[in-house]
Amino acid sequence: MKAKITFVGSGNVATSLAHALDKAGHTIHQVISRNADNAKILASKFGAYYGDQPSEMYKDADFVILCVSDEAYYSVLEELPDGLRAIVCHTAGPVAMNVLEGYSGDYGVFYPLQSFRKEEVKDVMSVPFFVEGSSKQVKEKLHALADTISNKVSEVSSPEREKYHLSAVFANNFTNAMYAVADNYLADNGLDFNNLLPIIKETADRLKNGKPSQWQTGPAKRGDKAVIQKHLDMLDDDMLKAIYAQMSKFIEYNAQ
Amino acid sequence: MKAKITFVGSGNVATSLAHALDKAGHTIHQVISRNADNAKILASKFGAYYGDQPSEMYKDADFVILCVSDEAYYSVLEELPDGLRAIVCHTAGPVAMNVLEGYSGDYGVFYPLQSFRKEEVKDVMSVPFFVEGSSKQVKEKLHALADTISNKVSEVSSPEREKYHLSAVFANNFTNAMYAVADNYLADNGLDFNNLLPIIKETADRLKNGKPSQWQTGPAKRGDKAVIQKHLDMLDDDMLKAIYAQMSKFIEYNAQ
Numbered sequence: 001m002k003a004k005i006t007f008v009g010s011g012n013v014a015t016s017l018a019h020a021l022d023k024a025g026h027t028i029h030q031v032i033s034r035n036a037d038n039a040k041i042l043a044s045k046f047g048a049y050y051g052d053q054p055s056e057m058y059k060d061a062d063f064v065i066l067c068v069s070d071e072a073y074y075s076v077l078e079e080l081p082d083g084l085r086a087i088v089c090h091t092a093g094p095v096a097m098n099v100l101e102g103y104s105g106d107y108g109v110f111y112p113l114q115s116f117r118k119e120e121v122k123d124v125m126s127v128p129f130f131v132e133g134s135s136k137q138v139k140e141k142l143h144a145l146a147d148t149i150s151n152k153v154s155e156v157s158s159p160e161r162e163k164y165h166l167s168a169v170f171a172n173n174f175t176n177a178m179y180a181v182a183d184n185y186l187a188d189n190g191l192d193f194n195n196l197l198p199i200i201k202e203t204a205d206r207l208k209n210g211k212p213s214q215w216q217t218g219p220a221k222r223g224d225k226a227v228i229q230k231h232l233d234m235l236d237d238d239m240l241k242a243i244y245a246q247m248s249k250f251i252e253y254n255a256q
Numbered sequence: 257m258k259a260k261i262t263f264v265g266s267g268n269v270a271t272s273l274a275h276a277l278d279k280a281g282h283t284i285h286q287v288i289s290r291n292a293d294n295a296k297i298l299a300s301k302f303g304a305y306y307g308d309q310p311s312e313m314y315k316d317a318d319f320v321i322l323c324v325s326d327e328a329y330y331s332v333l334e335e336l337p338d339g340l341r342a343i344v345c346h347t348a349g350p351v352a353m354n355v356l357e358g359y360s361g362d363y364g365v366f367y368p369l370q371s372f373r374k375e376e377v378k379d380v381m382s383v384p385f386f387v388e389g390s391s392k393q394v395k396e397k398l399h400a401l402a403d404t405i406s407n408k409v410s411e412v413s414s415p416e417r418e419k420y421h422l423s424a425v426f427a428n429n430f431t432n433a434m435y436a437v438a439d440n441y442l443a444d445n446g447l448d449f450n451n452l453l454p455i456i457k458e459t460a461d462r463l464k465n466g467k468p469s470q471w472q473t474g475p476a477k478r479g480d481k482a483v484i485q486k487h488l489d490m491l492d493d494d495m496l497k498a499i500y501a502q503m504s505k506f507i508e509y510n511a512q
Contacts, residue, residue, distance in 0.1 A: 070480065094475075094483050114455050115473060120465075128451040152451075163445050164452075166487050167438035171452045172459050173474030174503045175431045180468040180510065182423035189419050195384040195408075196420075196427045197463060199370050203428050204460040207453060209376075212436040217371060218429030219350075224326065227350050231422045239506055246502055247430045250495055254436065 001144050006030040006086065008054060008076055009067030010038035013091050015118035017065060017110075017149075022046050024148040029061045034072075054079035059086075063145060065110055066090045077103040087138055093165030096158040097132045108133035108142045111161060112150070115172060124149055130156035130164070181240060213254065220251035257400050262286040262342065264310060264332055265323030266294035269347050271374035273321060276405040278302050285317045290328075310335035315342075319401060321366055322346045333359040343394055349421030352414040353388045364389035364398045367417060368406070371428060380405055386412035386420070437496060469510065476507035 003026045007014045010033035018028050028046035033039035036052035043050035049058065054076050057064070064086040068076055073095065080088070080103055088104035090097075091111055100107035109132040112124060129146040131153060133139030139155060146153040156164070179200065183193040206215050219227035228248050235241045259282045263270045266289035274284050284302035289295035292308035299306035305314065310332050313320065320342045324332055329351065336344070336359055344360035346353075347367055356363035365388040368380060385402040387409060389395030395411060402409040412420070435456065439449040462471050475483035484504050491497045 069478075070483070094486070113451055115458050115462075117462075127454050154451075160445075160447060162486075162490070163442065163447055166490055167441050167447075167449075168452060168455055169474055169487060169500075170434045170441070171438035172455050173472070173476065173507065174499075175434045175456070176459050176468050176472055177503055177507050177510075178426045178431045178434065179463060180472065181506075182427035183468050185423050185426070186419065189416070191416060191419055191423075193423075193463075193467075195369055195410075196424060198383055199424055199428050200431070200460050200463065202371050203432050204456050206371075206373075207435060207449075207456065211449075212432050212439050216429070216432055216436065218425055220429065222325075227326070230350070230418075231425060234418070234422055239509065243430075243502055243506060244425075246499055247433055250437075250499060251429070251433050253495065254433075 001148065002026055003062040003145060004029045004060065006032065006057060006061040006064045007042070007067060008032045008057075008064065010035065010042045011067060012116040012118045013112070014065070014067035015042055016116040016121055016124065017067065017091070017112070018042060018046065019121045020124045020149040021145075026145075026148070030058055032057060055081055057081050057084070059084055061086045063110075063142075064088045064104075070095055073099060080104065087133075087141060089142060093168065094162055096162070097134070098158070101134070106134055106138045108138050109158070109161065110142055110146065111156075113164060113168065125151055128152040128154065130154060130161050132157060132161070181243065185235075185240070216251060216255070218251070220248035221255050223252060223255070257404065258282055259318040259401060260285045260316065262288065262313060262317040262320045263298070263323060264288045264313075264320065266291065266298045267323060268372040268374045269368070270321070270323035271298055272372040272377055272380065273323065273347070273368070273405075274298060274302065275377045276380045277401075280404040282401075282404070286314055288313060311337055313337050313340070315340055317342045319366075319398075320344045320360075326351055329355060336360065343389075343397060345398060349424065350418055352418070353390070354414070357390070362390055362394045364394050365414070365417065366398055366402065367412075369420060369424065381407055384408040384410065386410060386417050388413060388417070437499065441491075441496070472507060472511070474507070476504035477511050479508060479511065 005026055006029050007018055022028050028048040030049040031039045031043040032051045039050040087106040089108040089110040097109045111130045112127045114127040127150050129150045131142040131146055133142050186193050232241055261277055261282055262285050263274055278284050284304045286305040287295045287299040288307045295306040343362040345364040345366040353365045367386045368383045370383040383406050385406045387398040387402055389398050442449050488497055
């Protein structure tokens with residue numbers, strides 16, 4: 001199955017998906033972005049048309065993939081031309097499929113559970129894709145499209161996808177914030193965050209071999225009140241003290 | 257430099273270091289552990305002597321490496337035989353070097369900043385080793401020993417090592433707890449934590465290319481109050497709500 005695909009957006013998600021779909025033999029038909037320069041740059045990689053207004057969209061694509069920020073969805077949807085034959089789908093974790101209802105005959109969700117950077121386009125074959133469709137046929141078409149670029153495609157409802165998104169906030173956003181705490185604390189003390197990279201990698205890699213609760217270590221897990229108190233005393237920042245105390249309480253509670 | 261090395265302890269750290277030092281051509285001379293079976297198992301891999309009491313330690317080792325839990329240090333130290341010619345060193349992040357003072361003529365620290373599992377012994381060449389010594393000569397000898405198994409050896413004082421340990425609690429222990437939150441939440445909802453593994457790996461890998469604060473994403477970073485409130489409403493557990501609110505506050509504060 002070879003499809004003709006239009007992207008709305010030219011950021012990290014659009015860039016990564018366009019490269020993957022192009023490589024899989026699909027035609028990147030048009031790239032539309034409010035930033036005409038970015039639209040042109042991305043479109044030029046695939047010999048695609050470009051434009052800076054959703055109203056300029058050609059009507060002959062098979063799929064229109066919306067890769068815009070959550071806040072931009074409504075203004076883009078309002079400007080879609082009438083008479084699209086495409087399946088219009090969005091790529092957002094926390095956005096329900098039915099925001100697309102009424103704007104397109106066929107619509108759905110084409111959500112990759114990964115964090116992308118346009119500066120470093122990576123293979124998406126092992127990225128989980130969650131698809132959802134306004135009808136069984138639409139869902140099947142989105143599933144088939146995703147199957148051409150990933151071997152981890154599944155059908156996931158909007159409420160389930162929202163739960164995945166919430167869990168990714170913990171496992172990805174909050175985890176990164178913990179890295180930032182460590183980085184800032186070490187930098188403030190003239191020490192080198194790079195020394196933590198091997199243990200960070202090990203902690204992430206280990207999840208392949210068991211549940212995270214099984215690998216929990218550290219003073220809170222051991223119930224080592226003396227080290228916990230020493231660490232709280234070492235932290236000057238009240239917000240960091242609060243995070244340390246809260247996380248230690250959580251780990252101690254779950255260790256019981 | 258080929259040394260004769262005695263281990264006290266037979267757990268994750270002792271097992272990993274003994275394999276690395278044996279592979280580098282040193283002699284694993286004796287393994288002492290309160291659990292005689294474990295001592296025997298580990299010693300037998302290297303044709304080493306074993307024992308279950310520190311007082312049974314042979315006096316002709318060049319290094320005695322203590323790999324026991326923080327609480328066990330004092331009882332082990334009290335039982336060390338007199339007249340050791342070895343440099344006695346510990347391997348603990350949060351323990352100051354001077355706990356060893358008075359128990360051995362020469363003493364120091366031989367601390368690998370990594371989390372080990374004896375079930376899966378890995379190469380330690382890229383593991384940061386922090387050494388410290390009771391004299392310049394002792395420090396040099398521990399540095400030379402570490403250099404035979406790692407290319408990331410540095411001299412780090414006890415206060416600095418304690419700061420690294422505190423930062424590793426954030427970057428390793430608390431990060432793992434975040435993974436556990438995600439795992440538990442998904443399991444409670446019949447969803448699959450394995451779908452998060454690619455984004456977890458990406459978040460950890462990305463640190464090679466820049467500071468964690470540079471990679472922060474998510475609703476709190478965007479100041480997306482609607483998604484934050486929706487997530488808080490989706491969480492039933494008060495402790496998880498508190499963690500979510502605390503971390504979002506921290507990210508929003510640092511995004512300013």
